Amino acid sequence: MTSSTLYSDPRIVALYDALNPAGPDTAFYATLAESAGHVVDLGCGTGLLACELAERGYRVTGIDPSREMLRIARGRPHGDRVTWIEGDAAALPFVGAADLLVMTGHVAQIFLDDAALLATLVAARRALRPGGRIAFDSRNPAARAWEDWTPARSLRRVRAADGRIVEVWQERHAAPDPDATSRVAFTTHYRFSESDETSSAQSELRFRSRDELAELLTQAGFAHIDWYGDWNRAPVDATSRELIAVAR
Numbered sequence: 372m373t374s375s376t377l378y379s380d381p382r383i384v385a386l387y388d389a390l391n392p393a394g395p396d397t398a399f400y401a402t403l404a405e406s407a408g409h410v411v412d413l414g415c416g417t418g419l420l421a422c423e424l425a426e427r428g429y430r431v432t433g434i435d436p437s438r439e440m441l442r443i444a445r446g447r448p449h450g451d452r453v454t455w456i457e458g459d460a461a462a463l464p465f466v467g468a469a470d471l472l473v474m475t476g477h478v479a480q481i482f483l484d485d486a487a488l489l490a491t492l493v494a495a496r497r498a499l500r501p502g503g504r505i506a507f508d509s510r511n512p513a514a515r516a517w518e519d520w521t522p523a524r525s526l527r528r529v530r531a532a533d534g535r536i537v538e539v540w541q542e543r544h545a546a547p548d549p550d551a552t553s554r555v556a557f558t559t560h561y562r563f564s565e566s567d568e569t570s571s572a573q574s575e576l577r578f579r580s581r582d583e584l585a586e587l588l589t590q591a592g593f594a595h596i597d598w599y600g601d602w603n604r605a606p607v608d609a610t611s612r613e614l615i616a617v618a619r
Contacts, residue, residue: 384417388417390539393419399615403471408429409469410471410473415435426452431453432469434463434466460494468503469503479509480509480579481577483554484577485587488587502619513609520555520557535565541557544557
């Protein structure tokens with residue numbers, strides 16, 4: 372299984388919320404939306420944030436390429452208040468002007484080449500009202516998160532919706548070449564306890580520096596960027612695990 376089919380497997384999609392529960396990142400984006408009328412969640416996944424915002428009364432559009440993810444999203448409480456679109460940034464011209472567009476869960480890292488991420492940022496800018504904002508997060512390469520992507524360090528046990536215990540772990544293929552493009556390939560393994568069956572999914576992510584992300588945002592037409600190194604809005608420093616950008 373490759374990253375392109377990872378979230379087409381219903382068993383793995385059913386684990387997504389257990390592996391990615393609401394946390395300080397959810398609270399950060401919910402607070403950011405307080406002055407927005409229309410929020411677009413690009414790469415909305417199972418709709419946790421989108422439905423939280425819909426409950427608070429915002430107009431919300433959730434976009435994701437995974438049909439299985441959207442199936443779960445539609446079934447959430449308040450999911451009927453969200454406009455769901457199966458697709459990617461190509462759908463943005465059809466959603467109407469937004470006050471805030473978010474890409475959560477390190478979605479920015481799935482764009483391996485700069486041209487693809489730049490095209491998405493340009494589409495996002497065009498989808499925003501004048502003065503509108505984009506917000507997204509990316510792992511800070513200085514924190515070297517990939518060093519924890521080993522079976523011993525990353526093993527987690529989660530309970531699926533049907534009650535089964537599933538073991539999940541990552542296995543990094545190789546450390547990124549600092550002289551190359553900081554692309555990290557890894558495999559995520561899922562072992563289902565009752566059947567002892569294991570499913571594996573290969574993925575690759577791009578780790579960009581703040582300067583690289585800032586350059587792409589500038590090229591896309593965003594004039595002002597605020598940077599945070601944590602969900603408590605701390606500034607970026609040498610210990611920051613996150614690069615959180617809020618640009619207008």
